[in-house]
Amino acid sequence: MEAETGEFTFMNGVMVARNALPRIQTRGGGDAKSKKEENDNGMCHDDSGPTVKAQTIDELHSLQRKRSAPTTPRRSAPTTPLKDGSGAAATAFATISEEDREKIQLLSISASLASLTRENGPNVVKGDPARKGETTPKVSSAHYHRFVPNLNVTDSYLKFTHFLHNLSPAELYEQAIRYEKGSFITSTGALATLSGAKTGRSPRDRRIVKDDATTALELWWGKGSPNIEMDEHTFLVNRERAVDYLKSLEKVYVNDQFLNWDPENRIKVRIVSARAYHSLFMHNMCIRPTPEELEDFGDPDFTIYNAGQFPCNRYTHYMTSSTSIDVNLARREMVILGTQYAGEMKKGLFSVMHYLMPKRGILSLHSGCNMGKDGDVALFFGLSGTGKTTLSTDHNRLLIGDDEHCWSDNGVSNIEGGCYAKCIDLSREKEPDIWNAIKFGTVLENVVFDEHTREVDYTDKSVTENTRAAYPIEFIPNAKMPCVGPHPRNVILLACDAFGVLPPVSKLNLPQTMYHFISGYTALVAGTEDGIKEPQATFSACFGAAFIMLHPTRYAAMLAEKMQKYGATGWLVNTGWSGGRYGVGKRIKLQYTRKIIDAIHSGKLLKANYKKTDVFGLEIPTELEGVPSEILDPINTWEDKAEYREMLLKLAGLFKKNFEVFATYKIGKDGTLTDEILAAGPNL
């Protein structure tokens, strides 16, 4: 069989075997030429199915994508007045046309990208420059606000800036995979990305504009404050640098979204960024507008310029590294240079909320939040890695949010629209809801995966220990939508005590709750290398000193007032070590911590028998269902009791020392709470 050797040739466009085997007969058999309905040119053809409705390849491709339908039914403005003269009134009522809406959006985005020293906003065009024919008609900003020809024209003035506005996750996947190195789809459909050299926040590079008028007086400055100052001029230098960088690119991503599920206190945010990864991250983390809300978005209340791939200029005043995260409250803008860590955007906006909300009498909280079926709400405060995300994600309760909340007279509301979970050592068994949330749409930062199967190895720390997953809150099956709830019943303060001396759970009175809230203690282990490392105590006021804008006592006073008013109970939960310090003991089993949390929620723990510990004076339960009784008092778990005592006193001393700076401040209007709070600390 010659044909099987693959020797074919073309002859007058017809493929024949070289040694000219008899022609293969077409379906139907017999003499083809005798059948009228078949071609008579002697060529094979395939008429087995219906044909496509396109004449060309381009046409075929254009058939594939359907234009997103306008979501709001629009009343079109009548072109001619109606006979009864109602035409004018009808025109006034009519919503604006699609075209005008588009122009308003273009102008708003052009204004966001405007240089402050040169021409007005740049010429912007919506769509991907790589996909010609899919962009909207180019609209020059000159059409709108430059009636006099500007002779002082630069090259950037001549350039059109393409922007991709609120792309869908699918579109952002395509962008990331096509244009950003290190972007891959994992076996469960998540988008694996790399955040670059920075895999965590850079608090020492975070600067806030200090002006003479308001911020100098209002904000917390000086010792202990996270707010490192910068002047307005330097901010503008960095802003110009970021904007120029963004405009020099082929295209930028623009996200228009919301913060805060409380409709009365919702903030409109715009994020301009250079990477699809950043756009998808914020799509997941902020509240996603409905198509209708997006059409009526208008101008944002706050704008982030994320030029993280580009460094700041070290010759610029105040700059101490190539990274700078700058917040200007008066301009309602934030600039990011020299770091691509996406958490910087999320936590930057949180800082802004820590300023805006208290001004309205609303308390902003660095806490997770969930709610039982009966409407009992719990807050979970704690520094990074203490368990806010893990413990607020509870299969038996409704998740309101994992990290940032507001507590107003109406109850609690989540600031965000998504969660940002740590994934180091993540397991399906221990944290099934987070595990299952890592699917299509989720951003997976800095994880390591099998190059072929794309299965993620959550134990691998090759890139960083701070591996993360960012997903929309709806990816958690029992998310509470909308993410709001009534006033909290329990306020749980989480500490990961690597000294191993704090009890797994203590019931706190109000002054104790305030003492521990202001202290904001946790102890993690410095360094991730092998070998035993000394635990490092961290005190971060309000469990979020890195994000608060006002003096800690301002938030503490509001928390005390609200807890008192609504009768919430405070708890201190140690999610850290038991049976010895880090290196000797072990981290308390997540299973036990969950039992403790369950008993707090159900109200059972409130009714338990308690005894008081010495030094810290904490009320600890003697028994708790599902938890071995001996671990409830940490001294039982230490082999060497003298060593325990030594460690306990050491930690107590660190608490005392940390609190010294707060001793001079008064809390509450008459300051009555202050003495009680001071007395609520450890006794040495």
Ligand SMILES: Nc1ncnc2c1ncn2[C@@H]1O[C@H](COP(=O)(O)OP(=O)(O)O)[C@@H](O)[C@H]1O
């Ligand atoms: N007993 C425990 N309680 C809470 N978390 C624990 C416990 N033991 C281990 N962990 C792990 O500690 C980490 C807590 O991190 P996370 O919940 O993301 O903290 P946060 O949201 O406060 O930054 C998770 O990786 C979790 O699996």
Ligand SMILES: C=C(OP(=O)(O)O)C(=O)O
């Ligand atoms: C995103 C962060 O928060 P957390 O670790 O509390 O989840 C962070 O600190 O960068």
Ligand SMILES: [Ca+2]
């Ligand atoms: Ca949503």
Ligand SMILES: [Mn+2]
């Ligand atoms: Mn978290």
